[in-house]
Amino acid sequence: MRLAQSTGARLDVVALFALSHDVCRTNEGIDRQHGLESAKWIQKLNGKYFHLDEEGMDLLVRAIRYHSDGLIHEDVTVQTCWDADRLDLARVSIFPTPERLCTTAARNADILSWATERAFRKVPAFETLKQWGLDLNTCVVE
Numbered sequence: 001m002r003l004a005q006s007t008g009a010r011l012d013v014v015a016l017f018a019l020s021h022d023v024c025r026t027n028e029g030i031d032r033q034h035g036l037e038s039a040k041w042i043q044k045l046n047g048k049y050f051h052l053d054e055e056g057m058d059l060l061v062r063a064i065r066y067h068s069d070g071l072i073h074e075d076v077t078v079q080t081c082w083d084a085d086r087l088d089l090a091r092v093s094i095f096p097t098p099e100r101l102c103t104t105a106a107r108n109a110d111i112l113s114w115a116t117e118r119a120f121r122k123v124p125a126f127e128t129l130k131q132w133g134l135d136l137n138t139c140v141v142e
């Protein structure tokens with residue numbers, strides 16, 4: 001969300017990406033199918049738990065499907081999703097070089113430093129949800 005403020009990405013897509021891109025990950029190691037499986041999973045929820053227009057859904061599915069393939073995308077919302085994910089890799093001791101980031105905002109030294117420190121702290125998901133005004137105790141997952 002911090003990156004999106006600089007890049008102009010769609011906040012609704014970025015938020016949904018943050019919450020769901022690894023939902024089907026089966027381990028913290030190599031799991032080449034998790035992007036595909038997470039993209040399939042999120043498609044089932046549109047219209048039921050959130051409402052994204054066709055363009056937003058297309059961006060979200062692309063961002064999730066290919067987020068771990070090391071690609072660069074032409075759309076700023078997809079770029080922002082991928083950069084946010086890459087900036088969080090410090091949690092597993094992987095540090096993306098600036099040339100592997102899509103947006104100028106992500107290559108900013110202050111952002112890199114902030115994101116790396118945040119990733120090291122492994123900020124729990126519930127803290128992020130709380131900052132967004134969401135409470136896990138009121139979320140229903142079927």
Ligand SMILES: [Fe+2]
Pocket residue numbers: 021022025034067068
């Ligand atoms: Fe992932």
